[in-house]
Amino acid sequence: xQYDPNGDLHAMLGESFYQLGLQGTTEVxxxxxxxxxxxxxxxxxxxxxxxxxxxxxxxxxxSGLGVxxxxxxxxxxxxxxxxxxxxxxxxxAGQAAHSMGDLKQAFRWYERALQxxxxxxxxxxxxxxxxxxxxxxxxxxxxxxxxxxxxxPYLKEx
Numbered sequence: 001x002q003y004d005p006n007g008d009l010h011a012m013l014g015e016s017f018y019q020l021g022l023q024g025t026t027e028v029x030x031x032x033x034x035x036x037x038x039x040x041x042x043x044x045x046x047x048x049x050x051x052x053x054x055x056x057x058x059x060x061x062x063s064g065l066g067v068x069x070x071x072x073x074x075x076x077x078x079x080x081x082x083x084x085x086x087x088x089x090x091x092x093a094g095q096a097a098h099s100m101g102d103l104k105q106a107f108r109w110y111e112r113a114l115q116x117x118x119x120x121x122x123x124x125x126x127x128x129x130x131x132x133x134x135x136x137x138x139x140x141x142x143x144x145x146x147x148x149x150x151x152x153p154y155l156k157e158x
Contacts, residue, residue, distance in 0.1 A: 007043035011052045014039030018056050021065065033066035044077075051089075054081045058092055062099070071099040082109060087116040091132060098135060110135055 004010050014036045021032035037060050043053035054077040060067060062074035075096035081089030094109030110132040117132075 004046070007046040007050050007053065010039045010046075011043045011050060014043065015052055015056060018060075030066050033060065036060070037066060044080075049080060049084060051081050051084065051086060054078070055086070055089055055092075058089065058096070062092070062096055071096045075100060082112070085116055087113055087120055090116055094132070094135065106135070 017032045017039065018036035021029050021036055023029060036056065040053040040057045040060075043050050044057065047053075058074045058077035058081075059065070060074075061070045061077065063069070075093055078089045078093040078096055082093040090109055091113040094106045094113060097103075097109060098106035113132050
């Protein structure tokens with residue numbers, strides 16, 4: 001597979017390997033995840049903003065699928081999609097920042113995920129809303145009463 005200017009063919013193949021790799025824990029499954037990562041890294045070298053590749057790479061590095069867990073790499077991949085208003089990856093960027101101990105960035109991404117979820121209003125977004133609140137509460141529990149004030153406008157919508 002040589003000619004793939006947008007990386008879409010590599011991304012489709014990489015996503016297939018990724019999904020196969022998630023199906024078990026044998027060496028074959030691990031090899032599928034390694035192939036998925038290699039293909040997706042090739043895609044983001046071609047097109048940095050490729051949403052599928054960034055999401056899968058972020059998940060691979062945040063979960064340690066075939067690699068050591070690396071929250072910084074996961075954060076960078078998720079952040080690329082978050083900057084394109086992907087609600088799920090905005091939330092994921094918050095989780096990665098939270099795992100790195102960057103609570104200020106985590107809170108910022110969680111707030112942004114809440115806003116995107118409110119604007120896009122799908123059933124999946126309601127899960128982001130509740131989980132974002134829980135994660136934000138774990139950052140500021142008992143320290144910042146403004147957290148509860150910030151929560152009220154979102155809850156009124158639901």
